[in-house]
Structure formats: structure tokens, C-alpha cells
Amino acid sequence: MLVPGAEPTDEELAAGAAAGDESAFESLVERHQTRAYRLASRLVGAEGAADALQEAFLQVFRELKGFRREARFATWLYRIVTNAALMQARRHARRPAESLETFLPRFDADGRHAGTPEQLRAAARAEELVERQQIAGMALDALSRLPEPYRVAFVLRDLEEISTAEVARILGLEPAAVRQRVHRARLMLRGWLGDLVGGQP
Amino acid sequence: MSTPLNCASGVELVMEYLEDVLPADAKASVESHVARCSRCRAFLESYRATPSILRRATEVRMPEQVEASLHAFLFDRRDGA
Numbered sequence A: 001m002l003v004p005g006a007e008p009t010d011e012e013l014a015a016g017a018a019a020g021d022e023s024a025f026e027s028l029v030e031r032h033q034t035r036a037y038r039l040a041s042r043l044v045g046a047e048g049a050a051d052a053l054q055e056a057f058l059q060v061f062r063e064l065k066g067f068r069r070e071a072r073f074a075t076w077l078y079r080i081v082t083n084a085a086l087m088q089a090r091r092h093a094r095r096p097a098e099s100l101e102t103f104l105p106r107f108d109a110d111g112r113h114a115g116t117p118e119q120l121r122a123a124a125r126a127e128e129l130v131e132r133q134q135i136a137g138m139a140l141d142a143l144s145r146l147p148e149p150y151r152v153a154f155v156l157r158d159l160e161e162i163s164t165a166e167v168a169r170i171l172g173l174e175p176a177a178v179r180q181r182v183h184r185a186r187l188m189l190r191g192w193l194g195d196l197v198g199g200q201p
Numbered sequence B: 001m002s003t004p005l006n007c008a009s010g011v012e013l014v015m016e017y018l019e020d021v022l023p024a025d026a027k028a029s030v031e032s033h034v035a036r037c038s039r040c041r042a043f044l045e046s047y048r049a050t051p052s053i054l055r056r057a058t059e060v061r062m063p064e065q066v067e068a069s070l071h072a073f074l075f076d077r078r079d080g081a
Helices: A010-018 A022-044 A046-066 A073-092 A117-125 A127-131 A136-144 A148-159 A164-171 A175-196 B007-011 B014-018 B024-036 B038-057 B064-080
Strands: none
Touching: A010 A022, A010 A046, A010 A073, A022 A046, A022 A073, A022 A136, A022 A148, A022 B064, A046 A073, A046 B064, A073 A148, A073 A164, A117 A127, A117 A175, A117 B038, A127 B038, A136 A148, A136 A175, A136 B038, A148 A164, A148 A175, A148 B038, A164 A175, A175 B014, A175 B038, B007 B024, B007 B038, B014 B024, B014 B038, B024 B038
16 A cells, blocks of 8 residues: 555565556656666667567566565666667677677786786776767767677676676576676676777777 | 685675675685785776676667557557457
């Protein structure tokens, strides 16, 4: 039962929506649409994000009755949005883009970093490009060039700033596997940023 | 006995180190290596900067038109169902 005056939780709204309360479903959409759109656009780009969002919320509406009350609504929703965005990404896949693997760090035969400290620090200088709003399109393109499992984990963990434990629940992975994927994505993107400003991996 | 560590093996522990999930001996190995290695300190600086740079570069607002068509799609469809 909703308490008058109190802000209902997602789970209360979901239960209401499942029981046929149309305004409860609208409230859920209003509450989550901004973040869901941003997540989808980071996974698939702007052109696929709108379609992914429609599909995801339609699926939420259809499956509300099966939503388990013991799970967090947000966990369930972001899993659905992620999957819808990945379907769009596969649909929109253009030419096979060059992978970012070439930007992994390099080491000498003794396992020492190959670059100088100045070269190794280079990616941090890309901060200036963000301030000058020069890399928005390039950044989305770089994300699309990550292997999909790394991209998904990185977007949820580092761009949406969802905890590792929660990302693990969304993706159905162990936290250690999430960390491994996020780490690989960070290494590649760090090398890519460094390359943009003339550094070395 | 802590594991001997070089830059390459240290890099593989960075995420776990930053999330503080490494066993104590591995954590100590990372810290003592980084304290002695200017390259790893430089690496770490750029590694830590990477998520926020990408986050800010990909920040978006949902266009009003997208919101309008989402609502039309969801709420009209439902009304007609």
C-alpha cells in the first residue's frame, strides 16, 4: 500500500504498475528515463539509444508481473536497458572498427614500462580536450571499438558509476570478472587517450 | 613472503588495488613498487584520470523529442491495448 505523502520506492511503484496502476508505470518511466537514455547512448550511440529505450520500457511494462519483489527494480531495469542497447548495437554495426587493443600498455623484456613517465602520463592531459569539448564524438566511437564485454562493464561501472557489486548483479557475473573487464577497458581507453595527445601506451 | 613485482605484473593488480580487494601482501607489494617507480606513478595518474575523462566526454541529455516519442510510444500503445 502506498503511504500518502511519502515518495514510493521503485519496488512499490512496480507492484502498483503490475496491478494495473497506470500512473505508477508512468512514474517509473519518468524516474528512470534520463539515466536509461544516457546508459543506452553510451552503449550504442544517439541513433540507437531512442529505439533501445522504447524497447526496454515496453519489455519492462510487459514483464512487470514477473518481476521478483526481492530484486531491486533498478538492477532489473538496467539489465533490460543494457540488453536492448546491445541488440541495437548489433543492428547498427557498421564496418568492423579497428579494435582498441593496440593501445594496451607496452613493457620491455624485464616487464618494465616502455614509455617515459611523461609519455605514460599523457592520457591525463586529455582532460583539456574535454574542457574544450573536442572529444565527445570521438569518445563514443572509441567506446564502440572496445570488445563488447569490456564496453558494457566499463560503461556501467565507470561511466554510470554503479558499484562493482551492483554491476555484477546486473550482468550476472562475479565481481572479480567485472573488475577484470573494466580494467581491460580502462587500459585500452587510457592508451587511446594518450595517443590522442601524442603519448605512448 | 610478498610476491616480487614488476611494472607489468603490477598493472594487472591496479583495479583490485584501487577497489581495495587485494590480499595484504599483494597490496604491500604494489605500494612498495609504486613508491620506487616513477613510471608506475605516471601510469597510475593517467589510469585514474581515464574514467572521468570518458564520463565527461559522453555526458548527454535526453532530447525533448526523444522523451516525447517515448511517452507517446509507451502510453498510447498501452491505452490502445
